[in-house]
Amino acid sequence: MRAIVVGAGIAGLATAWWLREAGWETTVLEQRTERGGAARTEAATAGTLPGGYVIDFFGPGYDAVERMGLLDRVRAHDLALEGVQYRTPRGRPTARMGGEALLRLSGDRLVSLLRGDLELVLRASLGPEADVRHGVGPVRVDPGGDGVSVELTDGTVERADLLVGADGTHSRVRALVFGPEEDYRRYLGAHTAAFLFEDPEVARALGRELHMLEAPGVQAGLYRLSEATGATFLCHLAPDGALPADPRARLRQVYSGMGWHLPRVLETCPPRPFYDAVEQITVPAWSRPRVVLVGDACHAVSLMAGQGASMAVAAAEVLGRELAATGPSAERIGAALARYEERVKPVIEAKQAAGRRTARWFVPASAARLLVRRQALRLSSTRLAARVMRPFLTGPDTAGRPRV
Template sequence: MRAIIIGGGIAGLATAWWLRHEGWEATVVERGPAPSPASGLAALDAPDSIDGTLDRGYVIDYFGPGYDTLERMGLRARVHESGLGLNAVRYRRADGRDSARLDASVPARITGGRFLTLLRGDLEGVLREALGPAADVRYGTGIEEVRQDDEGVTAVLTDGSAERADVLVGADGIHSRTRRLVFGPESRYRRYLGAHAAAYVFTDPELMGVLANEFQAVEAPGVQAGMYRLSDTTGAAFLCHLSPDGSLPQDPRARLLEVHGGLGWLVPRLLAACPPRPYYDEVGQIVMPGWSDARVALVGDACQAVSLMAGQGASMAVAAAEVLAQELGRLAPGSGAAKAGTDEVAAALRRYEGRVKPVIDTKQRAGRSLAKWFVPATPARLFVRRQALRLSSTPLAERVMRPFLATPRDTPFDAPAEGARS
């Protein structure tokens, strides 16, 4: 059996790996002209791929169900080689004075060491490497039309070709074109969380010495600017601010200068290094009643975007890819050549939803609840967050944080599919 996967990012590559593990053929279609550079540092300057999600050079905290999935893929050690080794998150007031600090040992201790900070692009590189050079990954084309019938699904691509398969998987991110073609416009599912985010790479050897191995953020009500070291000469910026209007500005750089320009310490230097076209997007979620339609399914941010305010997006995508492949693998036990009818395929995709969606729904609700603390809107909320972070290393605080970081072993992500092949 064969699947066409739209999107060559983390979700798409993980889905391809697991489907091949289940005996399927998998073709990955990626709009970007070539693979992202192996290092996320270079990927920040690379053109966006079809996934349209946060730039691949973003720093991500990787833990939870996706960590267990990477272990089952045999990739734990390889991924840890890409860890950034950040020691802490340090917050500063608008004038540069220290306000709070979260030591990296806290989440590591809560998760039993199953916690890693790395660049999004480096995780993608590990997955692409694991898929191998013989994998069918086609760059420079995207999805144009989807046609389904009783025998299969046809994907008409932007290069004019048409690919036939048993299943079509949309792994093309928060602005998914697959979702729009099959399920309708993004506006039906996009839930704006009241903030805009931006990211870019900059070169400043002197500044790297100041940042050391900490993510440092300058904060004020409704706005914060963060920066972290990538090498001896290069760093990355991550800026976020509240915005009641979800529409994006025509000139993102000018908007960043306007909103973040009042912050002190090293922020003026950071803003001066901002390129003309930084990554810039709304902060939001994709909330859908269902993720499949007959022979088409969505995975990753295309259906389960939790937002940077909730975290674990990459981890959830990798874990969901495993579950999707497990359920599809039950269609033809022991034979990659057998065919399955549309009703059988649709039932497998509904089982995938049933195992994964409850966890995603819970995570999305938590993200909406925590949104007001990610960039506090008022001095009072900012004060409360600072106090909470100052207490973060205490036993009581660790007990409060544990439910957000530790994933119970009996979640639907980990429940083995009955009859699935190992």
């Protein structure tokens, strides 16, 4: 049997791996044209972050990567951050969460790495023989009883037993088959941005910690990637989800009141940094005949909830395992897709609900809320807090089944 997977990000590559493990032939399509190291170097030179920013990878996805035999390769990209230091807009330290506390919260199973590095590991795991095509995507989808036809942007038509939409929050597959993005988008009141910078002096000053400058309605993170380079993680409240025509100008405007190393870093911001709205995607049903969604295309949990990459990898495993024992008929494939959704969706809905509840604490809108959050961060470093919070972060275990 054959599957067309749209999206060569974390969700798409993990899905392709598990489908291939189940005996399926896979073709992965990616609209982006970049390929591997050369394009990655070019992107870094331009100051952009291929694949986004640093993620704390733990929980169900961490367990899935271990079952894939890729844990050592993923851990090789660990930035080995020693903690998170919170600061005032002028750089005065206010609260700190040490790396040992973060490890306790994750059950000592955590790695901090760039999203793009996780993508590289997953892509390499498919091997050079894998059919991964860049610079092409779907323009029309025609599902039928005996398969699905996908017309591509290069004019060709591909046929398969299943189409997998793993192409992120702005999924083209979802738009073509399930309807416009507005039907599934839930804006959470903030914008986020990220870019690389090259400044050896600032990189040395950052050491091995993530530094978070915070003020009501805004926060800016800085961390070192190497002796000469660093990266930003920016998040600020915004009245609506409309993105600015000039994201660099918006960032310089929003963060103009902050000091420390941030003004110097903002001077190096590229014209088109990574910039997006913070939102969730909630799709009532994740599949149609011969078509299924996975990852952010159907269950983006947002920065507020975290673990988006982890949940994408875990969901890909469940999808692959459910499809492993099915046949080519539409009925059997449909039943497998229903089981996949039944297993994963309740966990996703719980994480999305938690993200919505904690949204006002992710970027506090007032000085009073900032003070409360700082105290909560101090308390979270205790062993008792780790025992209480760990199940909410990593998710429950389920009777020998993959943790999802």
